[in-house]
Amino acid sequence: xxxxxxxxxxxxxxxxxxxxxxxxxxxxxxxxxxxxxxxxxxxxxxxxxxxxxxxxxxxxxxxxxxxxxxxxxxxxxxxxxxxxxxxxxxxxxxxxxxxxxxxxxxxxxxxxxxxxxxxxxxxxxxxxxxxxxxxxxxxxxxxxxxxxxxxxxxxxxxxxxxxxxxxxxxxxxxxxxxxxxxxxxxxxxxxxxxxxxxxxxxxxxxxxxxxxxxxxxxxxxxxxxxxxxxxxxxxxxxxxxxxxxxxxxxxxxxxxxxxxxxxxxxxxxxxxxxxxxxxxxxxxxxxxxxxxxxxxxxxxxxxxxxxxxxxxxxxxxxxxxxxxxxxxxxxxxxxxxxxxxxxxxxxxxxxxxxxxxxxxxxxxxxxxxxxxxxxxxxxxxxxxxxxxxxxxxxxxxxxxxxxxxxxxxxxxxxxxxxxxxxxxxxxxxxxxxxxxxxxxxxxxxxxxxxxxxxxxxxxxxxxxxx
Amino acid sequence: xxxxxxxxxxxxxxxxxxxxxxxxxxxxxxxxxxxxxxxxxxxxxxxxxxxxxxxxxxxxxxxxxxxxxxxxxxxxxxxxxxxxxxxxxxxxxxxxxxxxxxxxxxxxxxxxxxxxxxxxxxxxxxxxxxxxxxxxxxxxxxxxxxxxxxxxxxxxxxxxxxxxxxxxxxxxxxxxxxxxxxxxxxxxxxxxxxxxxxxxxxxxxxxxxxxxxxxxxxxxxxxxxxxxxxxxxxxxxxxxxxxxxxxxxxxxxxxxxxxxxxxxxxxxxxxxxxxxxxxxxxxxxxxxxxxxxxxxxxxxxxxxxxxxxxxxxxxxxxxxxxxxxxxxxxxxx
Numbered sequence: 001x002x003x004x005x006x007x008x009x010x011x012x013x014x015x016x017x018x019x020x021x022x023x024x025x026x027x028x029x030x031x032x033x034x035x036x037x038x039x040x041x042x043x044x045x046x047x048x049x050x051x052x053x054x055x056x057x058x059x060x061x062x063x064x065x066x067x068x069x070x071x072x073x074x075x076x077x078x079x080x081x082x083x084x085x086x087x088x089x090x091x092x093x094x095x096x097x098x099x100x101x102x103x104x105x106x107x108x109x110x111x112x113x114x115x116x117x118x119x120x121x122x123x124x125x126x127x128x129x130x131x132x133x134x135x136x137x138x139x140x141x142x143x144x145x146x147x148x149x150x151x152x153x154x155x156x157x158x159x160x161x162x163x164x165x166x167x168x169x170x171x172x173x174x175x176x177x178x179x180x181x182x183x184x185x186x187x188x189x190x191x192x193x194x195x196x197x198x199x200x201x202x203x204x205x206x207x208x209x210x211x212x213x214x215x216x217x218x219x220x221x222x223x224x225x226x227x228x229x230x231x232x233x234x235x236x237x238x239x240x241x242x243x244x245x246x247x248x249x250x251x252x253x254x255x256x257x258x259x260x261x262x263x264x265x266x267x268x269x270x271x272x273x274x275x276x277x278x279x280x281x282x283x284x285x286x287x288x289x290x291x292x293x294x295x296x297x298x299x300x301x302x303x304x305x306x307x308x309x310x311x312x313x314x315x316x317x318x319x320x321x322x323x324x325x326x327x328x329x330x331x332x333x334x335x336x337x338x339x340x341x342x343x344x345x346x347x348x349x350x351x352x353x354x355x356x357x358x359x360x361x362x363x364x365x366x367x368x369x370x371x372x373x374x375x376x377x378x379x380x381x382x383x384x385x386x387x388x389x390x391x392x393x394x395x396x397x398x399x400x401x402x403x404x405x406x407x408x409x410x411x412x413x414x415x416x417x418x419x420x421x422x423x424x425x426x427x428x429x430x431x432x433x434x435x436x437x438x439x440x441x442x443x444x445x446x447x448x449x450x451x452x453x454x455x456x457x458x459x460x461x462x463x464x465x466x
Numbered sequence: 467x468x469x470x471x472x473x474x475x476x477x478x479x480x481x482x483x484x485x486x487x488x489x490x491x492x493x494x495x496x497x498x499x500x501x502x503x504x505x506x507x508x509x510x511x512x513x514x515x516x517x518x519x520x521x522x523x524x525x526x527x528x529x530x531x532x533x534x535x536x537x538x539x540x541x542x543x544x545x546x547x548x549x550x551x552x553x554x555x556x557x558x559x560x561x562x563x564x565x566x567x568x569x570x571x572x573x574x575x576x577x578x579x580x581x582x583x584x585x586x587x588x589x590x591x592x593x594x595x596x597x598x599x600x601x602x603x604x605x606x607x608x609x610x611x612x613x614x615x616x617x618x619x620x621x622x623x624x625x626x627x628x629x630x631x632x633x634x635x636x637x638x639x640x641x642x643x644x645x646x647x648x649x650x651x652x653x654x655x656x657x658x659x660x661x662x663x664x665x666x667x668x669x670x671x672x673x674x675x676x677x678x679x680x681x682x683x684x685x686x687x688x689x690x691x692x693x694x695x696x697x698x699x700x701x702x703x704x705x706x707x708x709x710x711x712x713x714x715x716x717x718x719x720x721x722x723x724x725x726x727x728x729x730x731x732x733x734x735x736x737x738x739x740x741x742x743x744x745x746x747x748x749x750x751x752x753x754x755x756x757x758x759x760x761x762x763x764x765x766x767x768x769x770x771x772x773x774x775x776x777x778x779x780x781x782x783x784x785x786x787x788x789x790x791x792x793x794x795x796x797x798x799x
Contacts, residue, residue, distance in 0.1 A: 154642045154684045161683040161718075165725050168684055201725065 006274070007309025010300045011037045013460065014311060016279055016318035019047035020105075020255055020445060021436040023262035024452035025317050025460070027122065030269035032462045037311060038266060039304075043276035045263060047319055048439040049103045049255030054095050054340070057415065068328075069321045069438055070102075072390055072418040090412045091340055097376035100338050100415075103439035104366040104383040105255040106131055106247035106353065109238035112449040113258070114248065125261045127252075129371045130245035133346070135354035136209040137365070141403040143346065143354055146209045148239050148246065163206050170200045170210065174233045184226050192217060192228030212355035212362050216443055218387060219362035247444070249351050249366075251373045258445065280305025281324055282316055284430060301432060317434045317455055320422035327435070331423040334441050335393035336385040338415045339401050344369050344380040345409035353443065356400035361386055361393070363400035364443060380409070385441055390418035434459050490514050498527045503534025512554060519558055522567040529574055541580040548579045563594065569603050573610055584618070587611045592633075599637055605646045627657045635677075642681040648690045652697050659701070667703075674698055675711065679718055686722055686729040695735070705746050712743045730766070737762045741783065756787050 012034035015022040022038065023045075030036045042064060044050055052060060061073035091098075107113040107128075117123030135143035147153040148171070153164050173179045187195045193211055196202040202210060215231040217223045238246040250257045267273055285301045300312040320328045346352050346367045354365040363386040368374035374381045384400045386393050394416060401411065424435035434455045440447075456462045472480065494514050497507045511528040515521060532551075537543040555572055562568065576582045588611050594604035612630055616623030631654045637647035655674065659667050678698060681691035695715070702708045719736045722729065740759045744751040751759070760780060767776035 150642070150684060151640060154680060155639050161679060162721065162725065164680070165683045165686070165722060169726055 006037065006272070006306060006311050008311070009037075010298055010312045010314075011035045011272075012313070013037070013315045013317060014039065014302065014304050014313035016040075016282075016304075016316065016322040017047040018045045018259055018263055018275075019049050019319050019436070019439070020259045020262070020448040021451045021455075022047070022317055022319065023259040023266070024116070024449060025434075025455050026266040026271055027120065027262040027269070028452070028456050028462055029460060030266040030271040031120070034460070034462070036266055036271035037274070037313070038263060038271055039274045039277050039279055039306060041277060041279050041322075044256075045260045045275070046102075046253065046256030047259070048321065049101070049105065049253075049259055051099045051101050051253030051256040053098050054091050054100065054413065057100050057338075061415075066321050068325075068420065069422060070417055070419050072416075074390070074416040076414045076416060090342060094376035094379075097370075097373070098340070098379075098381065099253050099372075099374045100381060101254050101256070101374075101383065102336075102417075102419075103255050104368075104385075104443075105258075105439075105445050106249045106366070106443050107258075107445045108234055109241040109246060109248055111234065111238065111444060111446045113445040116449055117258075117261075120265065122261045122265045125264060126250050126257055128248040128250055129351050130243050131247040131249050131351045131353055132243075132245055133350065133352040134213050134246070135346075135352060135365075135404070136205060136213050137354050137356040137400065137403050138205075139356075139358045139399060139403060141406050143404055143406070144205070144209075146213050148214065148236065149244060152244065159206070166201055167206060167210075170196075170202070170232070171236055173200075174229065174236050180229070180233060184229055187225035187229070190225045192223040192225050195225035195228070208355075208357045212357055212364075213353070216355075216364070218441065219357075247353065249368065249372050254366075254368075254372065255439070255445070274306070277307045278305075279322060280310075282318070282322075282433070284433065315432045315434065315460055317436070317459075319436050319438050320424060321438055323422075323424065323435055327425050327427060328422050329425045331421045331437060332387060332440065333389050334385055334419045334421065335388055335390045335397055336417045336419055337383065337397045337401060338417075339382040339384065339405070339411045340375070340413045341380040341382055341405055341409040342412050343409040344375075344378065345382075345405040346380070348377070354404050356384070356403060358396070358399065360396050361388070363396060364441065365400060365404050366443070367404070379412075380405075387441055390416060487514075487517060490517075494524060494527070498523070501530070501534075503531045505535075507531045516558070519562045519565040519568050525567045525571045529571070532578075544578070545580050548575050551575050559594075563598075563601065564603055566603075569607055572607070576611075576614070582614070584611055584615050588615065595637070599641055599644050600646055602646070605650060609650070623657075624661050627654055627661065630654055631658050638677070638681070642684055643688050643690055645690050648694050652694060655701065671698070671702065671707075675714070682718070682732070683722065686726070687731045689731070692731060692735055699742075709743060709747050709750065712739050712746070715739050716743070730769075733762055733766055737766070737779070744787075756783075760784065 013026070013029045013036050015026050015036070015038045018038065018040040026036050026038045040047065042050070048069060058075070061075075065073065114123070117126065134146045134148065136146055137143045144158045145152075145156065147156045147159070147167070150168065150171070153159065153168055153171075156164070159167065173183050183199060186199070190198070192215070193207065196207055196210060210232065211217050211228070212219075214235050215223070215228045217228060217231070235246045242248065253260075263271075263273060283303045285303070298314075300314050302313040302316045304311050304313060304316065344350070348369060349371045350367070350369055351371050352367040354367065356363040356365060363384050366383040367380060368383070369380045370377050382401060382405055384397050384404075386396060386400075397416065398414075401414070405411070421438055421440040423437040436451045436455070490510065490513060494510050497510060508528065508531055511524050511531065514524055515528070532538060532547065535547075537547070552572075552575060555568065555575070558568060576587065588608070591604055591608035591611055594601055595608070598604065612626055616626045619626055631651065634647045634651040634654065637644050638651070641647075659670055662670055675698065678691050678694050681688065682695070685691070699708055699711060702711060716736060716739050719732045719739065722732050723736070737759050740751050740755055760783065763776045763780040763783070767773045767780065
């Protein structure tokens with residue numbers, strides 16, 4: 001019994017939850033020679049980034065689901081009665097070939113995660129496919145491809161000549177260091193969309209495409225011109241590294257597979273892993289007592305109850321779902337949808353991102369197929385998500401899904417979820433205790449790397465690859 | 467021993483290789499002087515050419531050796547010999563794609579073959595261009611193969627021309643700065659136009675203009691599109707069509723400059739277009755546009771590297787149009 005074996009042991013770092021952030025910290029800590037214990041109360045890796053087959057997802061929804069993290073899950077079949085049965089049968093057939101992400105993710109080709117995967121060698125254990133297309137979707141559709149390179153712009157049938165010129169000006173400015181610096185300096189405090197209108201004369205579809213689909217700014221999220229331009233630059237710089245794509249998407253689980261790869265690296269470097277373990281509330285001995293009661297001053301102030309026993313740690317890293325209620329707040333709420341399509345509407349062996357922009361709001365989408373081993377051949381999984389509570393956003397999600405897959409495909413099964421982004425409450429910081437937010441609405445994994453770095457550097461004093 | 471310096475063993479191996487090469491070269495040279503046309507000669511030349519594709523005298527000798535064989539006269543044997551030669555050349559292409567002598571030899575082989583497979587050769591050229599869209603050898607060889615296909619075609623080559631034209635469209639779409647593709651297109655267009663009846667001809671020309679405008683709006687400073695523009699002007703059926711084209715061009719350039727004052731080439735082209743318009747249709751360019759043209763030339767003359775050219779042009783135009791060439795305001799230096 002893991003708890004008995006570990007009982008009383010002292011670790012430099014104990015990590016709770018096997019999300020991407022903790023996995024990166026664990027892997028780097030172990031590589032730096034720290035003793036690491038990494039625990040997850042679930043029987044699988046990934047935490048908030050976990051990946052399920054449809055039946056496992058349904059099982060999780062009814063059972064082990066953390067209701068603070070995911071308050072609501074609804075299943076919607078496209079029809080009722082006997083037709084619903086056959087629809088579900090369509091999903092059950094080959095259902096083990098589905099990999100449904102709770103938090104779909106991608107990585108910029110020249111972003112911090114890809115660089116980390118290369119530098120640490122962890123990338124050897126993950127396979128990726130490129131996200132080949134990026135779409136802008138309006139109510140009613142159809143999805144329009146967004147060009148992001150000169151070749152794409154030239155070949156695009158959707159842009160007018162004037163729009164092509166405007167977009168090329170933006171791409172050229174962003175791609176050239178001197179011009180970019182000058183543009184950003186001239187922007188001052190301007191807001192991003194206003195800046196795009198003033199300096200590049202973008203409007204209409206082109207403006208929305210750059211704001212939502214390239215810079216991936218959320219609806220109503222106020223973004224300064226500088227920050228927005230940085231995002232456009234990161235996107236454009238990522239194009240061409242591995243082909244005509246700005247993002248990569250991991251196979252077998254866009255977030256969980258990456259978390260697992262880092263966990264594997266941690267284990268190889270000596271870290272200990274315990275899954276399906278009951279974790280109790282973490283307590284901290286006061287500063288003038290190391291908590292062991294034997295006065296040996298080993299600095300391991302934290303006590304982590306674990307599966308019948310307890311371990312001690314100098315540092316504890318957890319995602320907010322492991323923190324007690326008074327230490328946690330709901331930073332934001334998202335509505336998510338996972339839609340299994342009966343036909344691969346946007347390509348049989350393709351991966352794509354899309355942005356649905358309507359008056360009521362904007363929705364991010366990710367389209368996956370067998371290309372990322374997310375679905376069996378002939379099927380597809382379309383993810384959609386938007387900020388807000390499910391009751392308010394369900395209709396918007398449904399519109400976004402149907403406009404994106406269009407009449408060419410029909411949903412076999414749609415799962416709606418309301419997800420809270422949990423974060424540490426603004427209480428006094430406890431030295432040695434590091435709480436990361438649970439997964440939010442961003443598409444990229446770069447913020448997860450940044451969160452890991454904040455813990456590794458300032459928190460644990462580890463500089464490797466950071 | 468420093469890293470990268472050859473070991474004694476490596477030096478010995480290199481020395482032996484040089485010795486073998488020199489011996490082989492001497493043997494081939496001796497065969498060549500004797501004018502021997504035999505299988506032994508073919509074997510020796512092949513061995514030497516495998517090591518060095520640039521020995522054009524040896525390629526020449528190899529051709530004479532082939533032609534001097536007794537079995538050369540028998541078409542079946544010739545077919546077999548040359549098919550084997552093509553296979554040999556296929557291996558060599560991978561080693562050195564840009565050897566003039568090798569491609570020249572291949573052309574000789576295809577011309578000497580009793581039954582050449584042109585479709586296969588076309589596929590080879592396409593593969594070369596897929597790897598490197600600007601490979602001169604690829605385009606040149608493609609033109610050679612296409613010319614043969616055209617000559618052999620029962621419809622006088624119309625289908626070949628159309629498919630080649632479509633090929634250039636594909637290449638330009640892939641990279642609108644591909645000069646070789648635009649050039650090839652310009653060589654095919656007259657035949658394409660001639661094969662269509664007048665209404666379809668006008669539509670085809672309009673499509674060309676749309677294509678070139680697309681390239682100009684995507685990259686206004688790239689010279690390929692502008693060169694094609696100029697050529698399109700020539701190929702118009704009459705001056706009236708030319709004037710219409712120039713007017714459309716002027717409007718497009720004005721729109722471009724409105725969006726992006728920084729591009730230079732469109733400025734120069736605007737002046738050129740107005741001047742040409744005036745030449746074709748005197749009086750078509752009114753006073754306001756003439757003044758605009760003079761201002762444009764003034765702006766272009768601000769570049770010290772091109773000041774002389776544009777100032778001269780401006781002065782000459784000034785005399786021709788009776789417009790003052792000197793500006794009243796101070797010129798920014």
